[in-house]
Every structure is written in structure tokens, then in C-alpha cells.
Amino acid sequence: MKERLLGSLLVIVYALLLYFSSKEIYQILVYLLGFACVSESLKISGSLGEEKYFFGLILFSLLYSIGVNFPHLLPVFPVTAVLFLFATELIDEKEISKNFFAVALMFLYILIGITSIGCLNKKFFLLLLSLVWATDTFAYLTGKFFGKRKLIPAVSPKKTVEGAIGGTLGGAITTVLIAKLLGIPLSYLQILIVLFLTIIAQLGDLFESFYKRTFGVKDSGKILPGHGGVLDRLDSSLAVAPFLFLIGGGA
Numbered sequence: 001m002k003e004r005l006l007g008s009l010l011v012i013v014y015a016l017l018l019y020f021s022s023k024e025i026y027q028i029l030v031y032l033l034g035f036a037c038v039s040e041s042l043k044i045s046g047s048l049g050e051e052k053y054f055f056g057l058i059l060f061s062l063l064y065s066i067g068v069n070f071p072h073l074l075p076v077f078p079v080t081a082v083l084f085l086f087a088t089e090l091i092d093e094k095e096i097s098k099n100f101f102a103v104a105l106m107f108l109y110i111l112i113g114i115t116s117i118g119c120l121n122k123k124f125f126l127l128l129l130s131l132v133w134a135t136d137t138f139a140y141l142t143g144k145f146f147g148k149r150k151l152i153p154a155v156s157p158k159k160t161v162e163g164a165i166g167g168t169l170g171g172a173i174t175t176v177l178i179a180k181l182l183g184i185p186l187s188y189l190q191i192l193i194v195l196f197l198t199i200i201a202q203l204g205d206l207f208e209s210f211y212k213r214t215f216g217v218k219d220s221g222k223i224l225p226g227h228g229g230v231l232d233r234l235d236s237s238l239a240v241a242p243f244l245f246l247i248g249g250g251a
Contacts, residue, residue, distance in 0.1 A: 003225035004225070006225045007224040007225040010224060010225075011224065011233060014029070014033075015129060017029060018030065018125065019122060019125065019126065026118075026122075027068050027118045030114060030117050030118040031061070031064055031065075031114070031118065033114065033117075033230055033234060034060060034064055034110060034111070034114030034115075034118075035057065035060065035061065036221070036223065036229070036230040036231075037110045037114065037220075037229075037230050037231045037234060037238075038056060038057055038060045038107065038110050038111075039057060040220040040221045040229045040230060040231045041103070041106045041107065041110060041211070041220070041231060042056050042057075042103065042107075043221075044211070044212060044215050044217050044220060045099055045102070045103045045215055046215060052088055052089070055088050056085070056107060059081065059084055059085070060107070060110070060111055063077055063080065063081060063111055063115070064111065064114060064115050064118065067111075067115035067118070067119070068115060068118040068119055071115075071119050071245075071250060074112065074115060074116075077108070077111060077112060077115070078108050078112070081104070081107060081108055081111060082104055082108065085100075085103075085104050085107065086100075086104075099214075099215075102211065102214055106211050109207070109238055109239075110231070110238060112238075112242055113234070113237065113238025113239065113241050113242060114234075114238065114241075116241035116242040116244070116245040117237065117238075117241045119245050119250055120241065120244060120245060120250070121250065123182045123183070123184055124184070124244050124245075124248075126178070126182060127175065127178060127179055127182060127184060127244065128237060128240060128241055128244055129237075130174060130175050130178040131171055131174075131175040131194065131197060131198065131201060131240060132201050132236045132237050132240060134170060134171040134174035134175060134178075135167045135168070135170070135171030135198045135201045135202065135236070136167065136171075136201070136205075136236065137170070138166045138167045138169070138170025138171055138174075139159070139163040139164060139166055139167025139168075139170075139171075139202065140163065140167075141166065142162055142163045142165070142166020142167065142170070143158070143159065143160040143162060143163025143164075143166065144163075146162045146163075146166070147160030147161075147162045147163045148160065148161075148162060149161040149162065151163070151164055152206060154213075155206055155209050155210045155213060156205070156206055156209045159202075159206070164202055167198060167201075167202055168195065168198045168199055168202070169198075171198035171201065172191075172194050172195040172198050175194050175197075175198070176191055176194060179194075190247060193243070193247060196243075197240050197243055197244070200239050200240055200243065201236040201237075201239060201240050202236070203239060204235050204236040204237075204238060204239025204240065205235050205236050207235070207239070208220070208231060208232070208235035209235075219232055220232045
């Protein structure tokens with residue numbers, strides 16, 4: 001319990017640093033989170049040599065730097081990243097390993113998500129945190145007290161259908177209220193999008209769980225006491241951030 005509280009404190013302190021920092025420092029702090037996520041995801045696969053591991057980190061660093069400075073180039077990131085990873089795999093191994101596409105997909109997931117977070121303005125950054133944390137909290141509480149039917153036990157044994165519904169409704173209501181407090185006007189369409197994003201947040205969590213189970217790993221890392229790795233904490237945020245950026249969250 002003490003470890004989990006310490007991990008939560010570290011997360012809160014880092015979030016405060018992000019919010020109160022200048023734009024340049026904010027983007028550097030977000031980059032460090034992304035660097036940790038990519039590092040963890042590559043280590044999880046356990047199939048990459050040292051050269052490919054460092055190439056993945058360098059590729060992420062380069063594309064992130066381009067993305068936060070030229071956000072309009074984000075649509076070309078998927079093709080660019082996959083082609084570079086594909087070329088590296090062929091040059092190094094002379095063939096494509098069975099885990100290549102899983103690793104490449106997670107790399108893209110992190111790259112697009114982290115770059116989107118780096119491009120968010122401070123109000124939408126708070127909205128992102130509110131949506132993800134509220135959805136996660138309501139899903140946990142609803143599942144704990146009312147959960148009976150397992151959602152996808154093969155991927156995440158503890159998640160329930162009731163918890164998912166509670167997370168969606170509770171997360172959406174909380175996010176709409178926070179948006180009003182932040183002075184972010186939401187149309188009826190955007191409120192529906194918020195409801196949709198609470199589902200996206202939960203799918204992001206499931207996607208990361210699926211990735212870890214593919215390689216037989218429980219946590220993405222051990223950097224956060226009681227919470228696992230950085231990727232474990234950002235899985236939902238990575239899924240939601242691109243959508244918030246698209247609906248007007250750009251810096």
C-alpha cells in the first residue's frame with residue numbers, strides 16, 4: 001500500500017510539473033515519458049538486439065521532435081515509422097520476425113499518442129488527465145462493488161462489463177463538468193465525442209494489457225512503485241490524446 005501511494009505521489013508531482021512548466025519544458029517532459037514508454041515496450045518484446053533497440057529510441061526521438069514542431073505532419077508518421085522499422089528488421093535479420101508487427105504497432109501507438117500529448121495546450125492537457133483518471137476510477141469502483149460479468153478475461157481478468165459501463169458514464173460526466181470549469185465550451189457533438197473517448201480510454205488500457213500478455217509480461221516496468229512502468233500509467237492517455245488534439249486541443 002505504501003509503495004502504491006508513493007507511486008501515485010510521483011505521478012501527481014510529474015503531472016504538476018507538466019502543467020506549470022513552459023511550453024518548451026512541457027514538451028521535453030512529455031518526451032521523457034515517451035522515451036520511457038518506447039524503451040519499456042521494446043524490452044517487453046525481448047526479441048530485439050541492442051542495435052535495433054537503440055534505433056527504435058532514436059527513431060522515436062527524431063519523429064517526436066518533428067511532430068511537436070510540425071503537427072501537420074502527424075498523418076505521415078505511421079507510414080514513415082513502419083517503413084523505417086521494416087527496413088531495419090530486413091537489414092539486420094534478412095527476414096521479418098513473427099513479433100515485428102506487434103512491436104511496430106505498439107511503437108506507433110506510443111509515438112502518435114505521446115506526440116499528441118506534446119502538442120496539447122494546458123487546458124486540454126488537464127481535460128485529458130480528468131477524462132482518463134475519472135474513467136479509470138469509476139470503472140474500478142463500479143467493477144469492485146457491482147461487477148459480475150467479466151469483460152475480456154483472456155486479456156484483463158479483473159475488468160467487468162459493469163465496470164466498463166460505470167467508467168464510461170462516470171468518466172464522461174466528470175469530464176464535461178471539468179471542461180466547464182476550465183472554460184472549454186463543448187457542443188452536443190463534442191459531448192458525444194467525450195463519451196466515445198471514455199470508451200477509447202478503456203480500449204487503450206486493454207490494448208496495452210493484450211500487448212503484455214502476448215509476451216508473457218505482467219508489468220511494463222518497475223519505475224513507479226506499486227504501479228509498474230510508465231507505459232502502464234499512460235496506456236489510456238496515449239489512446240485519447242490524438243482525438244483531443246484533433247477536436248481543438250492544439251497548443
